[in-house]
Amino acid sequence: MSKTTLAIIAGVSAAAGAGAAAAIFSSRRQRDTFPVPQSTSHPPSTTTSSAPLPAPVTAPRPLKEIVPPVDPNGLFQYGFPGPISDLNPTLSTTSAFDRRTRNPAWVAEHITPASLLANNADRRHSYFVEDESIPSKFRARLDDYRRSGYDRGHQVPAADAKWSQDALDQTFLLSNMCPQVGEGFNRDYWAHFEDFCRRLTNDYPSVRIVTGPLYLPRKDPEDGKYRVSYEVIGNPPNVAVPTHFYKIIFAEDGKTGGNVSLGAFVLPNARIANDKPLKDFEVPVEAIERASGLEFATKLPMQRRRRLCDEVHCSIIVREYMDRQKNLMGDSPTKRSLPR
Template sequence: MSKFTIAVVAGASAAVGAATTAALYGIGSKKESSASTIATTTTTVSNPGATRTTPPPPAPVPLPRNAVPLQPPVDPAGVFQYGFPGPVSDIRNACSLTSSFNRTTRNPHWVAEHITPASLLMTGGDRRHSYFAEDESIPEKFRAKLKDYFRSGYDRGHQVPAADAKWSQEAMDSTFALSNMCPQVGDGFNRDYWAHFEDFCRRLTSFYPSVRIVTGPLYLPKRDPVDGKWRVSYEVVGHPPNVAVPTHFYKVVFAEDGKTGGKVSLGAFVLPNDRIPNDKPLQDFEVPVEAVERASGLEFASLLPPARRKKLCQEVSCSIIVKEYAERQRTPLTPPPAKGIAAQASPIQK
């Protein structure tokens, strides 16, 4: 999907028609109709709404034109006495990430992280001691479950990667909660191009003292080849179906110069949840931040004034470096190539 298509898709809105239910009145049995007729012929009433057993309905109280009653006759907010319907975002503040959870899709709305040169050099955590776990802070009926991913054909895809949280075992463990996961295509994406993209974000710390990243899923519409209409369609995994499979993923990157009120190099990327060739340029997935905001319903930089903004891909070369998986895990701080230099390429295996 091209950057132009992403922006169009993100800004498109689909009107959903709601089915209406007709209320039927005055339908009764023939016996009831007969009784009503008898009563009408034997009883004379001045008010057609009155009967022998019920008083007439109150006459409407007319209000002056454009008048507003002092006391509203209804209280819609009274439903809160039974509980707040939501939506509830389930904000999670862990030592290595902050996130907001979507109870409908069982995926996060967004997950935010912060990496620095110092945090990436620390090695207090080891992923061999970490285990995938359900997030018990989310009500059981809304959370993603380990069994949902079993034989689903998808990876449990970290939104904040474990490699960004090596500075302590607790930090690394916190990235393995399923509230930090989404179903991702494995070969060709989660274990390949997406991993190279995460490596690019880490290498930014060679140029910036502070890098903040917000990552999350998208469910973008696709044009139907038959009727030409745009529709949102995604798979749901689990038995019973429980966790939505995103069509795309985004990252919004804030590369900070470290100065109070300083410049921030801003970059936004949207990648399809699908196999991506390693020779695909990363800049092909760059989009305006506003496109991600309109597609996700979120806001990322509303408090960042234009005077402080720079464009990330004009400051550094937005390109991936493709290496053997084991080698990439050992050298996370390899600096990005110079501008204009194509990404290095070599076979990927895991």
């Protein structure tokens, strides 16, 4: 990932000025500083003075309680405008839906060695379906993807939920989908990345993953300004095509209060060569937080955090698409630990 992309992800604008990138990527919060008031008193004089003593300072009168002549909160008698995130827990996922983009804001999953070894489901019995838990006027529809040129891209992959047919079926809800480039991304590099996440369970007893879309600005070559621009599909067009996708990985050591290895990655929604190093897409968690407006690890103390790519070798293994599909039909992938 280029320095320009990292700057965009972190929210650095063209007008930020020198040194802004360092400030943006710092995990420390800026603190406002205030001038220390200087004392107006003077040390006692050794000489007598005929100047009169200052008058005593009287306390200000309390302000009268203001009774506004208007009540803007009265709007709530007709309903709360939002935003509403449509929090949706299923057997295999927990997600929050973005009604504006008709895409999930984030989808969380949990995988373990035992959950991935269980083969109690068959993808051939699963079908893409609209999520009826989301109001009709806001949900993505099957027709929105038809002839769009994009795949219905799983945020939580079906291969992570083979422990139950119901769990597998629920990964096919459109609330778990975003429009993704097919060849070169969803069916290739993104799938290899999902396989990397599964292989982490060979080294960690518990792995939690949050996945979601991003809509990042690009620099206009004509005027040099940054703008957010993305395609919208459907009829009427209302399903946004993300410019990028993120994954944040919490690899837990399994101990109460133990260490958590964090990995954060941002990939463009575009063809990616299979020889592209995965570490090129690694970013600070804070960069994804700034770009998404979300927070992911506020309750994880710094002393418990480890950098995932310092613990394991962050790299993909290229496997042919048909072989992956065969595994989704019930055959277990070869158990293989990540090199350290």
